[in-house]
Structure formats: C-alpha cells, structure tokens
Amino acid sequence: MAHVDNGRTRILDSAATALRQKGLAGAKLSEIAKGAGMLAPSIYHHFPSKDHLVEQVMMEGIYRNSRHIVARVEVLGPDAAPMVRLRAAIVAHIDFLLSGDDYSSAVARVFEDLPDEMRRRVLAAYSSFDNYWRDLIVAAQADGSASAALDATVVRKFLIAMLDSCSSWYRPGKLAPAQIAEQAADLLLHGFAGSRPGAM
Amino acid sequence: MAHVDNGRTRILDSAATALRQKGLAGAKLSEIAKGAGMLAPSIYHHFPSKDHLVEQVMMEGIYRNSRHIVARVEVLGPDAAPMVRLRAAIVAHIDFLLSGDDYSSAVARVFEDLPDEMRRRVLAAYSSFDNYWRDLIVAAQADGSASAALDATVVRKFLIAMLDSCSSWYRPGKLAPAQIAEQAADLLLHGFAGSRPGAM
DNA sequence: GTCTATAATCAGATAGAC
DNA sequence: GTCTATCTGATTATAGAC
Numbered sequence: 005m006a007h008v009d010n011g012r013t014r015i016l017d018s019a020a021t022a023l024r025q026k027g028l029a030g031a032k033l034s035e036i037a038k039g040a041g042m043l044a045p046s047i048y049h050h051f052p053s054k055d056h057l058v059e060q061v062m063m064e065g066i067y068r069n070s071r072h073i074v075a076r077v078e079v080l081g082p083d084a085a086p087m088v089r090l091r092a093a094i095v096a097h098i099d100f101l102l103s104g105d106d107y108s109s110a111v112a113r114v115f116e117d118l119p120d121e122m123r124r125r126v127l128a129a130y131s132s133f134d135n136y137w138r139d140l141i142v143a144a145q146a147d148g149s150a151s152a153a154l155d156a157t158v159v160r161k162f163l164i165a166m167l168d169s170c171s172s173w174y175r176p177g178k179l180a181p182a183q184i185a186e187q188a189a190d191l192l193l194h195g196f197a198g199s200r201p202g203a204m
Numbered sequence: 205m206a207h208v209d210n211g212r213t214r215i216l217d218s219a220a221t222a223l224r225q226k227g228l229a230g231a232k233l234s235e236i237a238k239g240a241g242m243l244a245p246s247i248y249h250h251f252p253s254k255d256h257l258v259e260q261v262m263m264e265g266i267y268r269n270s271r272h273i274v275a276r277v278e279v280l281g282p283d284a285a286p287m288v289r290l291r292a293a294i295v296a297h298i299d300f301l302l303s304g305d306d307y308s309s310a311v312a313r314v315f316e317d318l319p320d321e322m323r324r325r326v327l328a329a330y331s332s333f334d335n336y337w338r339d340l341i342v343a344a345q346a347d348g349s350a351s352a353a354l355d356a357t358v359v360r361k362f363l364i365a366m367l368d369s370c371s372s373w374y375r376p377g378k379l380a381p382a383q384i385a386e387q388a389a390d391l392l393l394h395g396f397a398g399s400r401p402g403a404m
Numbered sequence: 405g406t407c408t409a410t411a412a413t414c415a416g417a418t419a420g421a422c
Numbered sequence: 423g424t425c426t427a428t429c430t431g432a433t434t435a436t437a438g439a440c
Contacts, residue, residue: 048436
C-alpha cells in the first residue's frame with residue numbers, strides 16, 4: 005500500500021500506524037487524518053466509516069503477512085523437510101513483524117477488540133493462513149521430526165501468540181531482529197532445556 | 205476479593221469480568237454496575253473514577269497471579285532443581301489463568317491499552333513478579349540445565365506472552381486445563397522437535 | 405478532494421434527593 | 423449507599439462551500 009501516494013493509501017498507512025501504536029479505541033480519526041496530511045472529515049471521502057477503514061487495514065495486514073511467510077517457505081522447494089519449512093515460517097514471521105510493517109502489527113494489536121461481526125469476517129480471511137500453519141505443524145509430526153505427544157492445535161495457538169508478541173516488546177538494541185527470530189525458532193523447536201549442537 | 209460481598213468487592217469482581225471479556229474501552233461503567241447489582245453513578249461512591257477502578261483491578265490481578273505462582277514454586281522446598289522450579293511456575297501460571305480468575309486475565313487483556321501513567325504504575329507493581337521469572341530462568345541457565353545460548357530476557361518475554369495467551373483462546377473441550385499446562389511446559393522446555401522419554 | 409461548521413451520539417462524571 | 427436527572431467532553435459522522 006506504500007507504492008502509490010494517493011489519499012486512500014496515505015489514510016490506510018496512517019491508520020495502520022495509529023492502530024499498532026494506540027489500539028482500536030486509541031486510534032482517533034483526527035490523528036489518522038493528521039498522519040495522512042488532512043483533516044478528519046476528509047477521510048469520509050475515501051471510507052464510509054472508521055469501521056470500514058479498520059477492516060481494510062486488517063485485511064491488508066493478513067494479506068501482507070501471509071504472502072511474506074508463504075513466499076519464504078515455498079522458496080525452499082518441494083523437497084524441503086517439514087521441520088525446515090516450519091523453522092523458515094517461524095523466522096519469516098518474526099522478521100516480518102520486526103521489519104516495521106504496521107499492518108501486520110496492527111492486526112495482532114487490535115484483533116481481540118474488533119466488533120463481533122468484523123472480527124468474524126477478519127477471522128474468515130485469516131483462516132487460510134491459519135490452515136497453512138496447521139499444515140506445517142501436522143506435516144512435521146507426520147514425518148516423525150516433531151513430537152506427536154503435543155496437540156497440533158495447542159502448538160499452533162501457543163506458537164502464533166508467542167511470535168506475535170514480539171512487536172509489542174522488541175526494542176532495537178542488543179539483539180537484531182534476525183537474532184530474535186533465531187532465538188524464537190530455537191526455543192520453540194528445541195526448548196529452553198533442549199540440548200542441541202552448540203548449546204550448553 | 206470474593207470472600208466478602210460488600211459493594212466495593214462486587215464492583216471490582218464485575219469490573220474484572222468485563223475487562224477480561226471486552227477490553228478497556230469495551231467495559232462500560234453501566235455494564236460493570238449492572239454486574240454488581242447497581243446503576244453506574246453508584247460506582248462513584250466507592251471509586252473516584254473509572255481509571256482508579258481499573259487500576260485496582262490490575263493491582264489485584266498481579267497480586268493474585270504472583271502469589272499463586274510463587275506458592276506453587278516455593279512449596280517444592282529449597283533444594284528443588286532450577287528446572288523443576290521453572291516447570292512448576294509454567295504449569296501454575298496456566299492453571300491459574302484457566303481456573304477462571306478474571307483479575308489475572310484482565311491484566312493480560314488490557315495492559316497494553318492502559319493510559320501511559322497508569323501503565324507505568326502497574327508495570328512497577330509487576331516488576332518484582334517479573335524479576336521472579338527472570339531469576340527462575342537465569343538459575344536454570346546457571347546450573348547448566350537450560351540453554352545458555354538463549355537470551356534470558358528474550359526467553360522471559362516469549363514465555364510469558366505464550367502463557368498469557370491461553371486465556372484468550374482456550375475453550376473447555378478435548379483438553380483439560382491441566383493438560384494444556386503440561387503441553388505448555390513440554391513445548392517451552394523441550395521444544396516441538398524435542399525428543400524426550402515417551403515422545404515420538 | 406479537502407475544507408469549515410455543526411450535528412448526533414455516547415460514556416464518564418456530578419448534583420442532590422431519598 | 424443507591425437512586426434520578428443532568429452536565430460535560432470527546433469523537434464519529436454529516437452538510438455544504440470551495
């Protein structure tokens with residue numbers, strides 16, 4: 005949405021930033037408009053309501069996030085092992101969130117606060133991406149490289165919640181985003197007590 | 205807060221429930237009052253503002269959660285191994301969230317949306333509990349039972365985010381809370397790819 | 405396509421009776 | 423300690439000029 009600079013796109017970008025930083029109720033139309041270089045009523049020339057604007061940001065965030073992760077997994081080719089694909093997805097997810105994409109961070113921040121009907125629609129749009137994660141997890145269990153003692157749904161919920169959290173607490177400093185991504189993958193796949201090559 | 209049934213306590217209980225279910229902006233004073241068996245203006249006899257009420261719920265949630273977890277860890281005695289203590293804390297945290305305590309779930313739900321100054325105060329109250337987790341993690345690394353290749357702060361942030369998430373997605377059904385707790389501990393400590401006794 | 409002015413709504417908060 | 427009635431302020435949304 006950043007490749008063209010028309011009014012509609014500037015509003016969406018500004019809304020994504022505001023939603024990420026301040027949440028649904030905290031993102032005022034006046035502030036969103038200011039970020040887009042206009043005043044609040046001008047938004048209504050491009051969107052019929054705040055809800056419609058928010059929903060567009062959600063859909064765009066889901067689309068961007070899923071496109072990025074699927075691309076980073078599928079580039080491995082059809083013969084990549086399930087655990088290699090899962091690890092690539094984990095790393096790609098963190099990389100993308102910490103790359104500063106406001107749309108995907110906005111989804112993680114405000115999803116729970118959406119009005120019921122909108123949340124249902126957003127969830128429906130998210131479902132194919134959710135299934136993609138489920139398939140990665142189930143495939144790793146099916147070929148014996150992952151623990152079959154863990155429930156695939158529980159793993160998926162915990163995994164996504166853990167990854168999504170990083171955009172709320174990460175601050176540039178000691179560790180670079182790529183290092184956070186590696187630590188997340190190591191923690192999720194091998195565990196904090198895990199003894200793997202090179203770890204003590 | 206549920207052992208006495210005075211007006212103040214009923215309001216706090218109702219506020220915790222509403223905050224957990226609907227978030228900060230979604231929890232209206234009129235609804236909180238209704239849950240306490242009164243009308244909105246009556247709340248002001250017990251609390252000077254909605255913000256004060258919310259802050260009390262946050263403080264109570266932190267207190268309950270930390271008291272429960274510390275008790276479940278310290279009952280192991282002074283000679284328990286660091287990894288045993290850490291696992292007990294993980295299991296206790298999930299158990300408590302899924303036991304239906306609205307106060308601790310409310311904290312996880314609305315913390316990010318709190319006004320800046322209140323969030324600072326709540327964070328300060330949380331810090332000793334946060335340090336408790338940090339000590340559990342560092343102790344496990346220090347005695348060699350946990351990976352020293354992982355950053356202790358990153359592990360703590362990911363771990364707490366993952367555990368906190370369960371109150372938003374768990375629904376009674378196939379798995380009992382105690383089973384979710386065990387799965388969380390296995391996933392965090394041994395990893396999804398981890399091969400431990402009994403796992404495939 | 406953006407503006408100024410204003411309406412409409414809603415939720416937090418206050419006043420004062422009982 | 424709770425109520426009814428009201429006030430205040432903030433925010434979404436509309437009307438209509440430019």
